[in-house]
Every structure is written in structure tokens, then in C-alpha cells.
Amino acid sequence: MRNPRPQPTEVPAHPQFTRRFALQAGAVGLLGLGTDHLSALRALGGSAPSKARAVIYIFLSGGLAQQDSFDLKPDAPETIRGEFRPIASSVPGVSICEHLPLLAQRAQLWSLVRSLTHPSNDHSAGHMIMLSGQSTLPLGFDPNRPRTTDWPSVAAVARAQVPARHNMPPAVVLPEKLVHNTGRVIPGQFAGKLGERFEPWFIEASPFDPTAYGAYPEYEFDHQDRKRAPKPKHFEAPSLTLPEGFGGGRLARRLDLLRHIDRQRAGLEQSATAGQFDRHRQGAIALLTDARVRRALDVAGADPKALDRYGRNAFGWSLLMARRLVESGVSLVQVNLGNNETWDTHGNAFPHLKEKLLPPTDRALSALLDDLHGAGLLESTLIVMAGEFGRTPRVSTLPQAYKLPGRDHWGHVQTVFFAGGGVAGGRVVGSSDKIAGYPASDPQTPEQMAATIYRTLGIPPAAAWHDEEDRPHYVYRGEPIAGLF
Numbered sequence: 001m002r003n004p005r006p007q008p009t010e011v012p013a014h015p016q017f018t019r020r021f022a023l024q025a026g027a028v029g030l031l032g033l034g035t036d037h038l039s040a041l042r043a044l045g046g047s048a049p050s051k052a053r054a055v056i057y058i059f060l061s062g063g064l065a066q067q068d069s070f071d072l073k074p075d076a077p078e079t080i081r082g083e084f085r086p087i088a089s090s091v092p093g094v095s096i097c098e099h100l101p102l103l104a105q106r107a108q109l110w111s112l113v114r115s116l117t118h119p120s121n122d123h124s125a126g127h128m129i130m131l132s133g134q135s136t137l138p139l140g141f142d143p144n145r146p147r148t149t150d151w152p153s154v155a156a157v158a159r160a161q162v163p164a165r166h167n168m169p170p171a172v173v174l175p176e177k178l179v180h181n182t183g184r185v186i187p188g189q190f191a192g193k194l195g196e197r198f199e200p201w202f203i204e205a206s207p208f209d210p211t212a213y214g215a216y217p218e219y220e221f222d223h224q225d226r227k228r229a230p231k232p233k234h235f236e237a238p239s240l241t242l243p244e245g246f247g248g249g250r251l252a253r254r255l256d257l258l259r260h261i262d263r264q265r266a267g268l269e270q271s272a273t274a275g276q277f278d279r280h281r282q283g284a285i286a287l288l289t290d291a292r293v294r295r296a297l298d299v300a301g302a303d304p305k306a307l308d309r310y311g312r313n314a315f316g317w318s319l320l321m322a323r324r325l326v327e328s329g330v331s332l333v334q335v336n337l338g339n340n341e342t343w344d345t346h347g348n349a350f351p352h353l354k355e356k357l358l359p360p361t362d363r364a365l366s367a368l369l370d371d372l373h374g375a376g377l378l379e380s381t382l383i384v385m386a387g388e389f390g391r392t393p394r395v396s397t398l399p400q401a402y403k404l405p406g407r408d409h410w411g412h413v414q415t416v417f418f419a420g421g422g423v424a425g426g427r428v429v430g431s432s433d434k435i436a437g438y439p440a441s442d443p444q445t446p447e448q449m450a451a452t453i454y455r456t457l458g459i460p461p462a463a464a465w466h467d468e469e470d471r472p473h474y475v476y477r478g479e480p481i482a483g484l485f
Contacts, residue, residue, distance in 0.1 A: 009277030016266055051419065055453050057154065057334045058319075058365070058385040059131065061178050061186070062123075063414070064342030065391035067436045068353055069097050070415040071114045080393050080435045082407075083350040087146045089200050091426035099358040102366035108426050109369050109378065110419035111484055115430025115439035116386070118446050121343060121409040126388030127178065127189035129411075131155075131334075133450020134477060136452050138192070142349055144184055150192030152402045152465065154450050156201035157475055158190070158332040161459045168293070174325075175206035175235065175318045175333045181340045183210065189334075193467040200332075203297070203323070206314055206339065213342040214352075215313035215360040219397055221352055223344070223400060231275055234315045235300070296324035309367040314338075315360040319368045326372075329478040331457055337361060347402020349395075368418060384420025384449065390414030393435040412438050416485060421456040429483035447478030 006309075016339075067073055070097065073087040086095035088109035096104055103110070119136045119254060120126050124143030125273040130133055132151035140149050157172040190302075191198045209231060214221045216233050299307075299317045309318035315337050322333040336356075365385070373380040391407035413432045419425070430442035454463075454475055463475040 012398055014290065017036035028302045034475075052329075052331075053380045053382070053456050053458055054330065054471060055158075055229065055332045055382045055384065055456050056319075056322050056326065057332065057369070057453065058176075058281070058386065058417075059334060059336050060343045060387035061127070061338055062282060062341035062345070063126070063387040063391060063409060065342050065349065065387045066114070066413065066415040066432065067391070067393065067407075068349070069100065069358070070112050070417065071432055071436050072097060073434060073436050076393075076435055079395050082395055084354070094428060095428060097352050097358065100362045102362045106366055106369055109373060109441055110383075110425055111427035111429065112418060113416045113418065113429045113444050113449075113481060113484070114320070114432050115158070115413060115442055116416045116444045116446070117413050117439050117447060118411050119387070120191055120411045121389060123344070123409070124187055126409070127186050129446050130388045130449075131188040131388055132293050133446045133453075137444050142187065146185060146187040146190050146192070148192060148468075150187055151187050152192045152194035153200065153333045153334075154189035154453055155189070156194050156198050157454070158277070158459075159200050160194055160465050161454075161463055161475060162331045162457050164329075165331065166292075168325070168329035169201040170330070171200040171332045171334075172203060172330050173200045173442060174203040174321055175314065176204050176208060176336060176339050177202055178340060186356070193473070194465055195468045196464075199335070199424045205297075207233055207320075208327060208339060209233065210232060210340060213340055214356045215298070215311070215315035218311065218313040219315075219360045221356040223346070225403065235314055236461065264338060265344060267361055270444070286337045296321065299324070305333060306371075307365075309363075310371075311360050311363045311367075313360050316364040318469045319364040323368055323371055325376075325379070330352040332453075345391065345406045347398055347406040347409060348404045348405030351375050351404065363385075372420060378420040379422065380420075382418040382423065382453065383417070384418035384453060386449065389413065390436075393437040416444075418452075418481075418484055424485060427484065442483065446461060446482055447477055448481050451476050452480040452484065 005206055053388050059354065064176070067080070068082050073081050074086055085098050086103055087098045087101065088095055089104040091107040094107050118126070118129050120129060122143060124139070127135055128137060128141065128150065131153045133154050134151045138149055138151050140147065155171040155173055161168040164170055180186060192298060211228060212231070212233070213221050213223060213224060213395050222228065302320060306320065307316070310320045318335050318337065322335050325333050343357065368383070369378065375464045389409055389411040390413055392410045395405045395407060397404070413436065430444055431440045432438065433440040459475055461476055464472040465475060466472055
């Protein structure tokens with residue numbers, strides 16, 4: 001039973017800027033940071049732990065099949081178990097897919113929840129549920145577009161509730177917004193009712209291509225195996241969207257941050273030293289001129305050995321950038337591993353998982369674990385990996401669209417990967433039934449997953465956010481997943 005309703009945490013009003021100041025500060029606005037409210041952001045979060053903690057939320061848009069990754073059912077009929085076989089991990093009794101050998105070797109560093117469940121099999125609704133951590137859809141939910149009445153994403157809540165560190169934005173999403181191949185922007189990833197001023201910082205480093213999936217250029221593929229001429233694609237750091245109040249005209253164009261910093265560095269520093277900005281504005285300027293920021297974003301210039309370990313592809317570059325941003329002071333980084341519902345394996349599932357999806361994920365995630373563990377940061381950095389839902393128990397074929405079989409949408413159960421942040425390695429929380437169709441024990445919810453993230457970030461149990469009508473909404477909608485710790 002929940003304790004008596006506590007007094008909600010106040011969220012500070014968003015500061016107002018003149019257009020003249022916006023033009024002067026330029027990229028400060030691009031970062032989605034205010035100036036005067038940096039100290040207010042630091043004051044949020046109540047009794048945060050003394051040791052800085054962070055979260056990397058890896059989102060697999062499209063939905064990873066639990067039976068073909070972390071919850072194999074080798075004794076089930078062939079139409080259920082699929083083509084892949086389990087391999088033993090470094091933890092006795094824990095087996096995962098044969099195409100995740102690097103993660104299997106590191107099982108002492110991670111744990112699984114095999115019983116997360118929610119009620120939707122729809123892509124858009126699933127994104128809303130798993131990105132916001134709320135199983136019920138908001139009133140007036142539109143699967144075709146984001147709305148201001150949507151629930152805020154976990155990243156947006158972190159932006160509002162977690163104090164900034166080292167003048168870095170509290171929450172970042174990379175390497176792109178989630179967009180369907182029709183060009184429809186998928187709801188669930190934005191601030192919604194929390195208000196545009198708390199949008200996470202979107203680092204758009206990956207170009208959208210409606211015909212391409214996966215970790216380009218090494219593992220790019222097309223779900224329907226259509227023959228097409230390859231398009232040159234680049235992973236660039238980054239172009240950034242503008243926050244509330246900065247739209248229109250020249251300001252509405254996306255700017256390359258690194259080039260912009262080089263162009264305006266001297267002028268900004270001169271203005272700051274001349275006393276034209278207060279100390280909080282100087283702090284925002286420091287973000288632009290800080291070598292750590294440049295290094296975090298410029299993954300192309302990373303050590304070649306690091307690039308080889310992570311993989312020279314969009315998945316590897318994204319997780320390397322996430323690690324660098326956490327090291328630089330960002331509290332929550334959401335990494336979208338694959339746009340255009342990359343993991344939506346209705347057909348041709350087994351060759352694409354085996355050859356295009358599982359190998360770059362295995363490689364990059366293992367490198368991330370190694371680096372955080374080696375640097376002593378894994379204990380303070382929670383890694384969560386999930387999609388919007390799992391996949392159906394039964395393998396099926398849609399002959400009008402695919403040559404080979406796959407699995408359809410399935411919200412009833414999925415496996416969620418956890419590591420670091422106090423999570424005890426080598427554990428399995430909950431279980432699915434014999435066909436990986438429904439939870440068989442210890443069912444968990446998106447609310448509990450989100451609460452686990454919020455606790456790691458040091459957000460207090462009584463915390464609340466206020467919508468634009470100043471109505472309070474409690475951050476926690478469930479209890480953290482106790483079996484992980």
C-alpha cells in the first residue's frame with residue numbers, strides 16, 4: 001500500500017530569453033539548456049546519492065524476440081523454439097543465444113528480467129509504454145504522431161528531475177529520433193505533458209533512411225531483402241534540435257555543433273569575460289567550449305582500437321558516444337539501436353538476427369560493459385536494454401511480404417537486460433512459460449522498470465512533476481525491481 005500522499009516536488013518555471021540573447025548565445029539554446037535555471041536544476045532530486053549515478057537506456061525499436069536472444073526454449077516444438085540454440089554463459093545455469101557469445105562470457109556482469117509484461121501489441125502504443133514507463137495510454141493518444149498530452153518519456157522526466165553535472169544536460173537521446181519508414185515520428189520519446197522546456201537533448205548523428213535498417217555501414221539490411229542501390233551514409237556528431245521558443249528563421253536550421261563551437265568560441269568567451277553574462281550563462285558557455293564535450297561527441301576521432309572493439313558501425317559508435325557522455329556528466333543517455341523499427345522481425349528473422357542484428361549488439365554492448373567495469377564506473381552506471389514488446393511464441397510466415405519466417409508483435413512478455421548501477425550480476429528475475437508467451441513467475445511491469453531507473457538516478461520516492469496546468473504527477477508508478485539488487 002502506498003504511503004499517504006506527500007507534497008509534490010516543485011518544478012521551476014522555465015526562464016524567458018530575448019531573441020537578442022538567443023542570437024548571442026547561439027548554441028547554448030541548441031543544447032536545450034537555460035542559463036539562470038542551472039542552479040535550480042541542481043536543486044531538484046531531493047536526497048540524491050553523494051556518488052554521481054547514471055543510466056544508459058538502450059532501446060531496440062521494433063521489439064527483440066525473447067525466444068531468439070535471452071529466453072530460448074530448446075525443448076519446445078520447432079515452430080516455437082526457432083532456429084537458434086542456447087549456449088552456456090559464464091554463470092552456471094544461465095544460457096542465452098548462440099549468437100551472443102561475447103555477452104555470454106560476461107554474464108557475471110549482467111542480469112535478466114524474463115517476465116516484463118504490458119497489454120499492447122501495437123508499435124506506437126508499445127513505444128509510449130516502454131519509453132514512458134506507464135502501461136496505460138494517455139487520454140487522446142494518437143499512434144500516428146506525438147501530442148502535448150502524451151506521457152513524458154523517462155528521458156524527459158530525468159531532464160526535469162535530475163540536477164545538471166559539469167554543466168552537461170541531464171538527459172540525452174542519440175543517435176536519432178525514432179521515425180517510421182513512412183516518415184511518421186513515433187510518439188513516446190518526447191516531453192509531452194511535462195512541456196517542451198524539458199525535452200531531452202536529441203543528438204541527431206545518424207541520417208534517416210526509410211529503406212535501411214540496422215547498424216550501417218557494416219550491418220545494414222532491408223527486412224524484405226529488396227535489391228536497391230546503396231546510399232552513402234555517415235555518422236556525424238551532431239546536428240541538434242532547438243528547444244522551446246527558438247523556432248523560425250535562421251535559428252530553426254540545424255547546426256553542426258562542433259563547427260559552430262569553433263566559429264563562436266572566441267566571441268562567447270570574450271562576452272563572458274566582459275561581464276555580459278552572469279555566472280550561470282558562463283556555465284552554459286563552458287559547455288560549448290569544454291574539450292570533454294568535443295571529445296564525447298567526436299567518436300570518429302576515437303582510438304582505432306576502441307573503434308574496433310565497439311564496432312565501426314552505428315551501434316558501436318552510438319554506445320561509445322553514450323559511454324563518453326556519461327563520463328562527461330550526463331545522467332541519462334537513451335541509445336536507439338536502430339531506427340525505422342529495425343528489430344521488427346516479422347519475416348526473414350533468423351538470417352537477419354544471426355548476420356545483421358545480434359553480432360553488432362553483442363560486440364558493442366560487451367565493449368561498453370568492459371570499459372565501464374574497467375574504469376570503475378559500472379557500479380554507478382545502470383544499463384537497461386529493452387524494446388517496445390517481445391515477439392510471438394509461434395514462428396509464422398507472411399508470404400506476401402517475406403520469403404522466410406519470423407515472429408509478430410507480443411506485449412505479453414519480453415526479456416529486459418540489466419547491468420551495473422548496483423544490479424547483482426548473473427541473476428535471472430522472473431520466468432516465462434514453456435513457450436515464452438506469458439510470465440510464469442514474478443511478473444514485472446514497465447512502471448517497475450522505470451522506477452529502477454529513477455532510483456538509480458537518485459530521484460526521491462516522493463518526487464512529482466507538474467504539467468503545464470501545474471497539476472502534479474508522481475514520478476514513481478511502481479516499486480524498483482527488488483530481485484535485481
